[in-house]
Amino acid sequence: MPARLPSWAWVTGLTAGAVVVVTGLAVQAEGGPHPTAAAAAEPTASASADAKPSPRATTPPAVPDGSGTGRRIVYSLxxxxxxxxxxxDxxxxxxxxxxxxxxxxxGSYTIGSRTEATTGSDGVEVEHIVYFALADGISVGFSNAVDGSSPPPPAAGTKTGGVRLHKADGTALWDFGTKGTTVTVVK
Structure with missing residues (x-):
């Protein structure tokens, strides 16, 4: 009677086989046809089953010239x-x-203070407030709404210095923008 293989050996063998199959399919798919921009229109009921969407390669805008060098936050107005x-860089x-x-x-500013959470001048609960400038007697800082919402339009004549961010971006800026970090504001 042959020796019996333990279950972990079967699982390892099956997993390795699956990885080989998936890798082979990925290589085969990469060599297949890729639609052009004209073919990437809205799909219809008659669209072929073998059409594959092409990945969208978007290059984010480059850091503006004249924004300095080294570790910093750059804000383009x-x-x-x-x-x-x-x-x-x-x-x-x-x-x-x-x-x-x-x-x-x-110009060049420095993060002077940070506040975990408060109510913004627009009445919205905000978090991750990072203050870096004073303009027209108003403190200017980055923050995000606790609920992730975009800011409401300000009332006529209201002066607000909050630069509102999406929630995930607010968390990233909070983690990056420690006290003393340079903030370069460009036009």
Whole structure:
């Protein structure tokens, strides 16, 4: 009577076989046809079963020229975008923002204080508040709504310095933007 293989050996063998099959299918799929932009229109009931969507390779916007070097947060007023840049000048994350009604002048600032959570001047519960400038007597800082919502339009004549972020971006900026971190504001 032959020796019986333990169950872990069967599982390992089956897993290795599955990995080989999946790898082979992936290689085969990579060599298959890829639709062009014109073919990537809305699918219809008559679309062929072998059509494969092409991955969307989007390159995030480059850090603006003149934003300095080294570890920093770059905030573009015109693009309504923030970049988290590491010490080697590599972009770690970039994202769009909702600026307040008051913006700081272009220049270099430093994160002076941070607040875990509070109520914003628009009445929304916010968290991860990172203050970096004072403009027109208003503190300017990044934050995100606790519930992840976008900010409501401010009431006419209201001055708000909160630069609102999406929730995940707010967490990333909070982790990156420690007290003393440089914030470069560009046009």
């Amino acid at each position: 015109a693009q309504k975008r923030v970049w988290l840049v590491d010490a080697s 590599a972009t770690r994350r970039t994202f769009t923002v909702w600026p307040g009604t008051v913006s700081p002048d272009p």
